[in-house]
Amino acid sequence: MxxxxxxxxxxxxxxxxxxxxxxxxxxxxxxxxxxxxxxxxxxxxxxxxxxxxxxxxxxxxxxxxxxxxxxxxxxxxxxxxxxxxxxxxxxxxxxxxxxxxxxxxxxxxxxxxxxxxxxxxxxxxxxxxxxxxxxxxxxxxxxxxxxxxxxxxxxxxxxxxxxxxxxxxxxxxxxxxxxxxxxxxxxxxxxxxxxxxxxxxxxxxxxxxxxxxxLWSANYQDLGVAHWKYAFADGQYSRHVKTGIYDASGVALPTVSVNGETGYRVNRGQTVQVEFSYENNGKDTQTVNTGWYVSTNDIISRSDLRIATNTGMTLARNNVLTYRRTLTIPNNLARGTNYWVGTIVDMEGRVPDSVPSNNATYIPIRIN
CATH class of the missing domain: 3.40.390.10 (Collagenase (Catalytic Domain))
Structure with missing residues (x-):
């Protein structure tokens, strides 16, 4: 450190x-x-x-x-x-x-x-x-x-x-x-x-x-999302861990290595809680729609299968929002196959975002 x-x-x-x-x-x-x-x-x-x-x-x-x-x-x-x-x-x-x-x-x-x-x-x-x-x-x-x-x-x-x-x-x-x-x-x-x-x-x-x-006079707006969260204090430093996937009662699911990263074992049709950290790094408070997706690769985009939506998520520039969303894993995913569950904040791109590339991220899963 x-x-x-x-x-x-x-x-x-x-x-x-x-x-x-x-x-x-x-x-x-x-x-x-x-x-x-x-x-x-x-x-x-x-x-x-x-x-x-x-x-x-x-x-x-x-x-x-x-x-x-x-x-x-x-x-x-x-x-x-x-x-x-x-x-x-x-x-x-x-x-x-x-x-x-x-x-x-x-x-x-x-x-x-x-x-x-x-x-x-x-x-x-x-x-x-x-x-x-x-x-x-x-x-x-x-x-x-x-x-x-x-x-x-x-x-x-x-x-x-x-x-x-x-x-x-x-x-x-x-x-x-x-x-x-x-x-x-x-x-x-x-x-x-x-x-x-x-x-x-x-x-x-x-x-x-x-x-x-x-505040800068320019219209600097920036929403973002990460698959990291606060874990504990280590002296002067905050330590962070990756966000996770939990069962319906909030218990962490079994993990599996997916391309060298920690993924989670899930069942088709299972109800899970998926966790990400949402941030407003910009000038103004924003109320936006946020989507959750399933992808066949680790690039989360609007072309992926959207499985849930939150309308009216409000993000202010105060404290990081680490949030768990309850989702249902689709029934038609192939068993034994790796997928990626992801999220996109401001999924329609309505905010004039100065850094739009940081609006999406993922967590790997493997279907049992």
Whole structure:
């Protein structure tokens, strides 16, 4: 797991505080600490992130952080000076120095101004540096494929999922251990459908961005659904597990491996409860129709067999909704065959969604 260190100047002092929502931030005499401007530049090492695969992966990471309903964003550029902590520049690089990394796969350092004079609090973020561990055993990938990343069928840690977590710190967010959240165990905060899988900022961290920087004037809307959920607190971090399928009384069904992922054994005509986590990562509360489907593959789409519908599901940007829907497995599915039960939030696509690709996901099943 990652650890974080706040780097302060000799005259600076800061306190951590927890707002009423799950996101956590730093405060200075009760005032949230944040950047004084939107769009601070972040200089990327051309050695750690050379042009091509790795630089593209880092840019994708920043883009995923910037997909939020606040006006805040980072502007990635190539670093032109020396890389160092406390040099007044925001930088991102890879390192093998354990004195900096402190045993973490990645770490963020920040420096803040915080003082009170004649009853007036002066505070702002001055610098943030993100450093990735480039030593074994932390093997990275910038792929957005299930076959590449841990917790699926791969062996590598995704640059994007860990990077969004670290840039979340740079933006002003702290760890969370109470909700499904990228600021918890980021490698267990993944959207997936078909072969694709990627980390993302998510509902609670998006809410934290709005708390710090306000709402963006643009019409940024984003509904999403994931087959992960909150499990338990592990120190500062929330740990997450995959959502499941249960019998009618709420008891988890027997599991089976389906293409390297955990699936569930079900009977034709059986009544089951299927669980997914729904999120509103956008600007406005939305009331939408949600569908549940059966597919012959792990790509859930509107062309699959719809077996249930919820009309009028309301999703606000407050807390992640992990929801179980009671379904009946169709009687005409082939015995001994793998299928995928999935869901699509806003199944008609009525919301002008800025990230429509994350509206569907799945759980594998095998018919007894």
């Amino acid at each position: 990652k650890t974080k260190l706040a780097l302060f100047g000799a005259a600076l002092s800061c306190l951590a505080a927890t707002p009423s929502m799950a996101f956590n931030i730093n405060t200075c005499f009760g005032v949230p600490i944040k950047w004084g401007t939107n769009g601070p530049a972040m200089g990327a090492s051309s050695i750690s992130f050379p042009t091509g695969y790795w630089r593209d992966g880092l840019q994708r990471t920043v883009d995923l952080l910037n997909q939020n309903p606040s006006p805040f964003f980072f502007a990635l550029q190539t670093d032109t000076g020396g890389l160092a902590l406390g040099n007044g520049q925001n930088e991102v690089w890879g390192s093998s120095d354990n004195g900096i990394l402190q045993g973490a796969p990645a770490i963020t350092y920040w420096r803040d101004t915080c003082f009170q004079f004649l009853g007036v609090v002066v505070t702002h973020r001055d610098e943030a540096d993100v450093i990735f561990d480039y030593r074994a055993p932390f093997q990275w990938t910038a792929d957005e494929l299930k076959s590449s990343i841990i917790r699926y069928t791969g062996t590598r840690r995704q640059l994007q999922s860990t990077g969004v977590h670290e840039f979340g710190h740079a933006m002003g967010l702290l760890h969370v251990n109470t909700e499904y959240n990228i600021m918890g165990a980021d490698f267990e905060h993944i959207w997936a459908n078909g072969s694709a899988a990627r980390g993302y900022l998510g509902e609670d961290a998006s809410d934290g961005a709005v708390f710090l920087y306000g």
